[in-house]
Amino acid sequence: MNEFELIASLTKDLPGNAAVVAGAGDDCAVLDLGLRDRWLLFKTDAVVEGVHFDAGATAAQVGRKALGRCLSDIAAMGGEASSAVVTLALPKAYSGDFVSGVYAGMAALARQHGVAIVGGETTTNPERLLISVALVGTVEKGRCVRRGGANAGDGIFVTGELGGSRLGKHFEFEPRLTEARWLTEHFGIHAMIDLSDGLAGDLRHILAASRVGAELLREAIPISPAAREQARRGRAGRPEPGAATPAESTHPGMVGSGRSPWIAALTDGEDFELLFTLASKDAVPLKDAWKQRFPELRLSCIGKIVAGSGLALRDREGVRPLELHGYTHFA
């Protein structure tokens, strides 16, 4: 049973109440607590030493990442982040300075987005640092974007460049709160998710929730320099005869020792970019307006939503099913 199957089995029978608009299964839970025109967004997430970061990470990087992951989920719903509470679970040997550094990293990112940190608990986790963050935000009822709204014919867009986040981006990513707010203010976004488990995996969440399929255009997928660097290092570490040109194989099984950059772009986790769909008629106006508003952040139309199910890839040789999935924590 992998992580998604485990969560699915656990969450299918959870208690609800009249306030629940959307429970487990989207980037955030959505609650109607009686605000006149807004819903509450609610999310929790944890980072664990040796799993989400290693001992070489600075305290501030770890704190920033712990909060940033939750902020990215609020962004994916089109929401505004309000307040966070934090639990630090740590071995007794951790110094007060390290813990202060974790909070400093969190606080800097929180201030950048106007987020309050309204509770800080500590407890003991003897072997390793674990930071759990919970975040509340709000979103106008008419601007809440969920995973299940994609329609056949929609264009599929992604912000930024994908893959290779382990070379640094998994600490340095910018939660796309401003961009998501702008998107929902100016365009009818049908479905959105943040890329935490990799494009292939996260797009499948949209497809499943929307009961549609998708066709990706291979040459449109924005590959990050880090994904290319990662592939270069991989090949250098394990040299392969004849691998002089970038090994961008279309067949995962043929990638060889260095994982190709475009496979990384499809499957690496922790990009924390926005993946969303909107009506194809809006695609060109969106691209034009985006360039004006966010000239330094790439926006790519990477394919289209189609009727049916499953994920297909189109390249010069035609269209065929794409079997790749994203990163699975328990795989």
Next chain:
Amino acid sequence: MNEFELIASLTKDLPGNAAVVAGAGDDCAVLDLGLRDRWLLFKTDAVVEGVHFDAGATAAQVGRKALGRCLSDIAAMGGEASSAVVTLALPKAYSGDFVSGVYAGMAALARQHGVAIVGGETTTNPERLLISVALVGTVEKGRCVRRGGANAGDGIFVTGELGGSRLGKHFEFEPRLTEARWLTEHFGIHAMIDLSDGLAGDLRHILAASRVGAELLREAIPISPAAREQARRGRAGRPEPGAATPAESTHPGMVGSGRSPWIAALTDGEDFELLFTLASKDAVPLKDAWKQRFPELRLSCIGKIVAGSGLALRDREGVRPLELHGYTHFA
């Protein structure tokens, strides 16, 4: 630096925003998100294997406790619990059955209090199970009870019986949500806290926040049968000459090998009862009304709030300062 000092140093400089009514330092954070007559309550808490429960605990007990601790904090503010999100951090060896059992324990308690569970994440914590729960609730602005409202002359009350929670109550406790709602509906409660760190320690939180002192009446402190049983087992395990009668010494240093039941009642953690103060003129009406409404739950007036600072104990021999503190996680 103990837990309280560490938290204080971490939380004195946290980022805020216009929504924050009360940040870190009370049982829950209090947020004004624009609800007409209510505030949002927000709390997170974690339980860790080997720290808050041991390997002998059943999955359902662990899940129930993880949620119950947060519910108890919502009760302490006079609030109504709405929705919870959960992170399970666990070793890969944990069985799906165990994890389902954790959720079953949580879900049963959630249903009992009308609480929805709206998110369930899992991640890896290789050495031990850790469950982090975050909870939102709401409270009428006029019924939110904080720690800082105690006045000299107030009576100090506590629900239930105290001490010895390790013999079972730390799994079986009932979060006092119904009782707290009834209290704030019918009486002017000045200050309230839930007993998680022991009466002596938690009362000191009220005293510090309210800038007052307190005098406890020793014979009024409700000692649980578990605290007596715990003391008996302690003495039986380490027999002491002449210890034939219960060793309820008034001097902690003279307790001997078995910790006396009343010291346990003052310092054992995890009672999860309500400790609150209200004007002395309301004390008798409260006791009368309580007996009608909650005939099976003891309510004790254990002393009074006084001007000044510090905690004093009154018994047959007079009044003297009480140096005992509650349970300190990092002591």
